[in-house]
Amino acid sequence: MSSSAAALDAQLSIEAKYDLITRDLQEVLGGDKIKDILRKGERPLRCYWGTAPTGRPHIGYFVPFTKLADFLKAGTEVKVLLADIHAFLDNMKAPITLVRHRVEYYRLIIRTVLKAIGVPVERLNFVVGSSYQLTEAYNMDQYRLCAMVTEHDAKRAGAEVVKQVSSPLLSSMLYPGLQALDEQYLDVDFQFGGVDQRKIFVYAEDILPKLGYAKRAHLMNSMVPGLKGSKMSASDAGSKVDFLDTPKDIAKKLNEAHCIEGQVEENGVLAFVKNVIFPIERLREENIAGGNADLLDASKGASKRLAADGAPPNTLFSINRPDKFGGGLHYSTYEAVEKDFVDRRLHPADLKQGVADAISTLLEPVRKEFESNADFQKIAELAYPSEKAAAPKKVVKPKNPRFAHMFTKEEGGTAETAEDAQAAKAAHEAAIAAGQEPPPPPKQAKAATSSTPKQPKAAPKNEPSRPLPSQIDLRVGKIVDIKPHPDADSLYLESVDFGEPDGPRTVLSGLVKYVPIEKMSGRLVVGVCNLKPAAMRGIKSHAMLLCATHKSGKDGGVEPVAPPEGSQPGDKLWVEGYEGREPDAQLNPKKKIFETIQPAYLTTESREAAWKGVGPDEDETAEPKVRLIKGEKGVCFAPAGFEGAGLS
């Protein structure tokens, strides 16, 4: 520890240290344990942050990095785990032959970036997972753990972190257990990670005491949406800004970022300003105030200030706006940026430009280091050899692409109009095709300055070019009346109360073969409420019940999905991560919105209803993520026996 850092650390009160450790976090589990250790003052706190060296790290990593600085400032001993074994346990995200090169690449890039933002790297302790995970003691513990944990619990723990596939490898089930053991073997008081690690953290809290070890505390930062919205992950390239991108690359990616005028929600650019730019600049100020200005020495690889020369005092972030658009802008708080943006005094184009400049400034020393260091370049090439030869696009895997049993000819009788028939057929085909082809890539909105006169096919402004799961209106309904359809043997004719003032809706469902009428009557269901009404054998259906189809196919059974316990008719349901958006009033059949979203509906191994897809705000090559379908009261479930089922 440098003497100035030690001095600062000694000056801080216990509360101040705790506040520093926990500021900006989304969640803290076991904060009391941390306070106890601080209070006793017998030894420094110890923590670790782990990363599995898979894809190239990108600027989303800035978020945990500023926290590492906070931990150090509060006198905590910080380890950075380069979890090499985890990198291939997770569905071979890093091939075993490449993983050691990736470890070196991660080590180098992380160190270089940390230096650039003024984190005292010499105080960090880098540890490679395999350096202790192959010992006899660790392995014996890992077997003991395996003898205590069910497959179900292990899968559940990894659901948000480990890639979810239909036939999971054994390795993916070992992953969370190893991460739990790491806390013991790295001898820490707390583990820090993104809130996506929460299930693994809770699992660790449960399992370590059973193995006779102490339960650790867990600190979680929120998931910052990528520039295109949603979590930034290392394993999907494309739209993410790489730490080694040139200013030109950065400007281009920013230009394509999701940033709608006046809108704060789902705005990846504003989120970046809030979660990265201000914390980094605050760190810079604190380094100066704390007598650690040496960390900001450009000759040692630190980046420049993001406040313009001559900006008013306290400025942390300046936007170099041309005079003709009102001139430079200078901000000392994120709130002020947000306010200007909401009040439309700050235009998206200027914000994007300002953020692109800021990122370029932050990354300049990183690129310089890379360009002047032949070893660094060699490691990058070894770690990511075929990077330039475009990697094959990942395909969204087939996921029971069976479309609604009510709309197809065999199940639902004949559709009445030619248009309905065509829509149903197209829907069916789209559902099947979704298994073979990824959805079309998002179209980039043209910059405001574009000289292209017209783009007839382009999606209107503010509207995503691929459907959003939130466009589907999912609601809790109650079957208040049910009888067989007078003219179609396979259909029930139901009255379903969706809590609407106009009374219940008429709904047709092709469930006669699968669910006895008495089990349907009075049941709470999940309705898809904004499909264009479709007539079948003379009666129009005004919603569709979301149903699970057994993983072996319809012969295995079809059952309506249940809304969360305690739900009321009319309660809204949504796909996790897409809450708070208004669904379309009615889905335009020509846009095939439901048809694109539906094939990615499924149930998890614990029967939770979910959507496993790639949002329009994500890179289309990203791994589809499992996001639960839920409401205020909890998650929607399929009945027993419908694990890993399709939903339609």
Ligand SMILES: N[C@@H](Cc1ccc(O)cc1)C(=O)O
């Ligand atoms: N699970 C972490 C990586 C990690 C691996 C092992 C650990 O002990 C800690 C963290 C991630 O998703 O990036």
